[in-house]
Amino acid sequence: MAKFAGAVTAAQGFQAAGVHAGIKTSNHTKKDVAMIYSTVPCVVAGVFTTNVVKAAPVRYDMEIVKKGVARAIVINSGNANACTGQQGMDDVKETAEYAGGLMGINSDEVLVCSTGVIGHTLPMDRIKEGIASAHSALSDSPEGGHDAAQAILTTDVYLKEISYTIDLDGVPVTIGGMAKGSGMICPNMATMLAFITTDASIEGDVLKKLMKEAADLSFNQISVDGDMSTNDTMLMMANGLAGNAKIEEGTKNYDLFMEALLKITAYLAKKIARDGEGATHLFEAEVINAPDEKSARKIAKSIVSSNLVKAAIFGKDANWGRIICAAGYAGVDFDPSLVDIYLKSANGSILVAQNGGGLEFNEEEALDILKEENVFAVVDLKSGNASGKAWGCDLTYDYVKINADYRT
Amino acid sequence: MAKFAGAVTAAQGFQAAGVHAGIKTSNHTKKDVAMIYSTVPCVVAGVFTTNVVKAAPVRYDMEIVKKGVARAIVINSGNANACTGQQGMDDVKETAEYAGGLMGINSDEVLVCSTGVIGHTLPMDRIKEGIASAHSALSDSPEGGHDAAQAILTTDVYLKEISYTIDLDGVPVTIGGMAKGSGMICPNMATMLAFITTDASIEGDVLKKLMKEAADLSFNQISVDGDMSTNDTMLMMANGLAGNAKIEEGTKNYDLFMEALLKITAYLAKKIARDGEGATHLFEAEVINAPDEKSARKIAKSIVSSNLVKAAIFGKDANWGRIICAAGYAGVDFDPSLVDIYLKSANGSILVAQNGGGLEFNEEEALDILKEENVFAVVDLKSGNASGKAWGCDLTYDYVKINADYRT
Numbered sequence: 001m002a003k004f005a006g007a008v009t010a011a012q013g014f015q016a017a018g019v020h021a022g023i024k025t026s027n028h029t030k031k032d033v034a035m036i037y038s039t040v041p042c043v044v045a046g047v048f049t050t051n052v053v054k055a056a057p058v059r060y061d062m063e064i065v066k067k068g069v070a071r072a073i074v075i076n077s078g079n080a081n082a083c084t085g086q087q088g089m090d091d092v093k094e095t096a097e098y099a100g101g102l103m104g105i106n107s108d109e110v111l112v113c114s115t116g117v118i119g120h121t122l123p124m125d126r127i128k129e130g131i132a133s134a135h136s137a138l139s140d141s142p143e144g145g146h147d148a149a150q151a152i153l154t155t156d157v158y159l160k161e162i163s164y165t166i167d168l169d170g171v172p173v174t175i176g177g178m179a180k181g182s183g184m185i186c187p188n189m190a191t192m193l194a195f196i197t198t199d200a201s202i203e204g205d206v207l208k209k210l211m212k213e214a215a216d217l218s219f220n221q222i223s224v225d226g227d228m229s230t231n232d233t234m235l236m237m238a239n240g241l242a243g244n245a246k247i248e249e250g251t252k253n254y255d256l257f258m259e260a261l262l263k264i265t266a267y268l269a270k271k272i273a274r275d276g277e278g279a280t281h282l283f284e285a286e287v288i289n290a291p292d293e294k295s296a297r298k299i300a301k302s303i304v305s306s307n308l309v310k311a312a313i314f315g316k317d318a319n320w321g322r323i324i325c326a327a328g329y330a331g332v333d334f335d336p337s338l339v340d341i342y343l344k345s346a347n348g349s350i351l352v353a354q355n356g357g358g359l360e361f362n363e364e365e366a367l368d369i370l371k372e373e374n375v376f377a378v379v380d381l382k383s384g385n386a387s388g389k390a391w392g393c394d395l396t397y398d399y400v401k402i403n404a405d406y407r408t
Numbered sequence: 409m410a411k412f413a414g415a416v417t418a419a420q421g422f423q424a425a426g427v428h429a430g431i432k433t434s435n436h437t438k439k440d441v442a443m444i445y446s447t448v449p450c451v452v453a454g455v456f457t458t459n460v461v462k463a464a465p466v467r468y469d470m471e472i473v474k475k476g477v478a479r480a481i482v483i484n485s486g487n488a489n490a491c492t493g494q495q496g497m498d499d500v501k502e503t504a505e506y507a508g509g510l511m512g513i514n515s516d517e518v519l520v521c522s523t524g525v526i527g528h529t530l531p532m533d534r535i536k537e538g539i540a541s542a543h544s545a546l547s548d549s550p551e552g553g554h555d556a557a558q559a560i561l562t563t564d565v566y567l568k569e570i571s572y573t574i575d576l577d578g579v580p581v582t583i584g585g586m587a588k589g590s591g592m593i594c595p596n597m598a599t600m601l602a603f604i605t606t607d608a609s610i611e612g613d614v615l616k617k618l619m620k621e622a623a624d625l626s627f628n629q630i631s632v633d634g635d636m637s638t639n640d641t642m643l644m645m646a647n648g649l650a651g652n653a654k655i656e657e658g659t660k661n662y663d664l665f666m667e668a669l670l671k672i673t674a675y676l677a678k679k680i681a682r683d684g685e686g687a688t689h690l691f692e693a694e695v696i697n698a699p700d701e702k703s704a705r706k707i708a709k710s711i712v713s714s715n716l717v718k719a720a721i722f723g724k725d726a727n728w729g730r731i732i733c734a735a736g737y738a739g740v741d742f743d744p745s746l747v748d749i750y751l752k753s754a755n756g757s758i759l760v761a762q763n764g765g766g767l768e769f770n771e772e773e774a775l776d777i778l779k780e781e782n783v784f785a786v787v788d789l790k791s792g793n794a795s796g797k798a799w800g801c802d803l804t805y806d807y808v809k810i811n812a813d814y815r816t
Contacts, residue, residue, distance in 0.1 A: 050737070051733065051736040051737045052735075052736040052737070052738075052740070052741060052742060052744060053732050053733055053735065053736030053744040053764075054736075054744075080729075082729065082733075083729060083732055083744070083761065083764055083765050083766060084765060084766075085745065085763065085764060085765040117729065118729025118730070118732070118733065118766075119728065119729045119761065119765065119766030120766060228733075228736075228737040229733060230729075230733050230736065307715070307807075307811070308811055311807070311808055311810075311811030311812045312811065312812065314808065314812045315811070315812025317812065320527065321488075321490065321491060321525065321526025321527045321638075322526070324461050324491055324526070325459065325461055325490075325526065325636075325637060325638050327460075327461065328459040328460040328461030328462075328636075328638065329458070329459045329460070329636040330460075332460070333460060334460060336460060336461040336462075336491070337493065353491070353527065355493065356461075356491055356493060357491050357492060357493045357527065358491060358492075358526075358527030358528060395808055395811075396808060397805045397808050397809070399715075399719070399808075400719055400722065400803055400804060400805050400807075400808060401805075402719075403715070403716055403719030403720065403723070403803075404719045404720065404722045404723025404725065
């Protein structure tokens with residue numbers, strides 16, 4: 001069963017906090033420093049931005065994750081510590097050392113994440129004050145996790161946190177996750193941060209494999225604006241305190257764990273898509289009867305990434321021509337003359353194109369479907385048995401407004 | 409010297425017309441059928457959309473261009489004849505036969521282009537009426553070319569036409585071009601149509617090479633919204649009436665011709681970018697001191713394609729962090745710690761980032777630069793001697809407005 005509050009402290013042995021340290025100068029009350037801490041060492045896995053321009057904390061965390069062990073994560077929002085040169089890297093190290101000192105652990109067990117504006121060095125005095133008060137506030141209560149989930153947000157409107165407890169041979173194992181998204185979401189881990197904690201007992205290489213697959217089916221299938229950020233990071237820590245028999249590949253327990261993890265990452269990914277800057281709709285594209293899953297996912301991603309499709313979703317316009325057009329430049333070969341397109345929502349389903357051509361359909365019925373908050377396009381390629389999904393949002397006046405004056 | 413009116417009739421032996429036939433039902437006065445006709449057969453070259461979903465006229469024209477000879481082009485705006493199945497292809501053939509019959513030439517010497525909404529079959533009665541009146545109106549005057557340039561527009565605000573006359577060993581040779589753009593501009597020939605006519609004497613394979621290179625440096629370096637359309641087409645016809653010695657590769661005359669052709673395509677491409685739906689700025693990105701030209705062009709294209717950069721240009725925000733971020737996901741490796749970024753316009757130039765990090769700069773000075781209509785970003789990689797440019801526009805409220813209700 002899913003629980004929505006205090007997700008990163010839901011698993012045993014995890015504490016968290018979120019405090020206001022004044023990093024976000026534009027808003028003097030928002031929380032902006034978060035901390036996650038495990039009472040025992042964890043195996044850790046990470047997925048990072050593939051942008052050539054990587055923020056200092058990303059480059060730092062990549063090294064920690066290579067070693068595979070960590071106990072804490074310190075996150076600030078409001079300043080990305082990207083494009084900050086040697087000073088940026090020095091600040092990450094100072095952050096890890098300072099936080100590690102307070103927690104009584106080595107600095108190389110502390111992961112560091114940042115999100116916010118690019119090109120400004122961190123205000124280290126306020127960062128340290130934030131870390132000190134976050135450390136004092138660390139709690140394994142739902143409130144601790146909830147505060148942390150608030151502190152990592154930037155222009156996000158909604159909180160993103162969820163946890164599941166599953167039963168592995170009679171042993172309850174909990175996984176919890178929180179995320180932030182908003183702008184720069186795409187292609188492959190855009191300015192999004194996601195943190196997953198679990199008390200599962202699992203080896204690092206198995207954790208890595210599970211996490212990579214979950215990311216590919218969720219966070220890597222969302223798009224808000226096609227911009228891939230300098231800071232995208234997904235981190236997962238497993239501390240083993242549940243006491244389950246170690247999760248091994250190719251077992252029923254592996255599949256059960258994967259299923260729960262995927263529920264969490266898909267939930268968070270959809271929340272991020274829905275919460276795209278200025279968005280009014282969550283838009284899901286599903287490609288069915290494709291020759292293979294990768295092609296299906298690529299086409300679905302191309303559709304949710306199209307500005308023209310996104311503007312049509314905003315306008316509640318059943319413009320299937322833009323959908324098939326975006327499918328056509330996904331870089332995947334298919335026969336357009338076979339394609340059927342359905343538009344769906346809680347208000348019904350309508351076939352708008354068949355065999356690559358338009359159909360006469362009831363525009364009012366289509367409008368009724370498209371006025372719902374969650375809108376789905378199903379593209380049937382009739383060329384195989386594989387399917388794939390992607391999630392995005394509409395392109396609105398508010399997206400432009402938010403991004404025309406974010407920095408100043 | 410450049411001439412701006414009646415470009416496609418500037419070269420000897422070319423006639424053109426543009427008439428109102430009622431294809432654009434939303435506007436009952438706009439011209440929507442254009443015709444170009446050469447009094448003698450031409451060698452022809454074409455560049456087409458790489459979208460898997462190609463409109464019927466594109467598939468038809470690709471076959472004609474393979475044969476390499478044509479004499480006329482019939483263009484309609486208002487209906488793209490895309491996703492229209494067998495009927496769509498039948499309509500293209502009927503169009504070519506009808507127009508060829510009136511002009512007294514074979515139907516396989518008639519190229520056909522369409523632009524507009526996707527998924528509706530052509531109103532053939534009105535298309536034919538339009539062709540008949542365009543045929544009656546054919547004229548080698550500037551007015552003929554000017555009318556044609558008007559008739560191919562859709563949501564374009566500005567006319568796009570230009571011609572040059574060059575001197576090849578004492579023989580005047582003229583090249584003229586017209587284009588339409590607006591939405592769906594990117595990557596690689598998006599809903600844009602471009603038509604170039606010249607009286608140069610030149611072999612088909614040489615023409616093809618010249619045109620491909622000119623397209624790569626101009627139309628393939630523009631982006632309005634990253635959507636590549638089903639109909640993108642660039643066609644070039646050369647009728648040889650100038651009487652120059654045939655232009656051969658590796659000669660001075662080849663270079664002179666290329667230079668003039670590139671002036672024309674770059675002019676038209678920039679006009680298309682500036683005329684992006686809802687745009688208020690033309691935005692040029694230039695990448696200098698890159699290891700090679702292709703990498704420079706790829707990075708420049710990534711920058712002008714970023715929604716976040718485009719929104720910042722709209723907001724007159726010197727947000728260089730988004731520029732370096734978009735450079736970082738272009739798929740080209742470079743050292744971010746070497747990068748300098750300048751913002752420029754007619755009002756001056758300002759260095760906003762140096763060696764991959766931000767600089768303190770005068771925000772008022774930056775605003776003064778960014779308030780100009782034509783804005784430039786120069787990204788210095790300090791990693792070689794090659795450079796490349798790309799052009800785009802800002803992302804505005806009006807882009808969203810235009811595309812939220814284009815179809816309905």
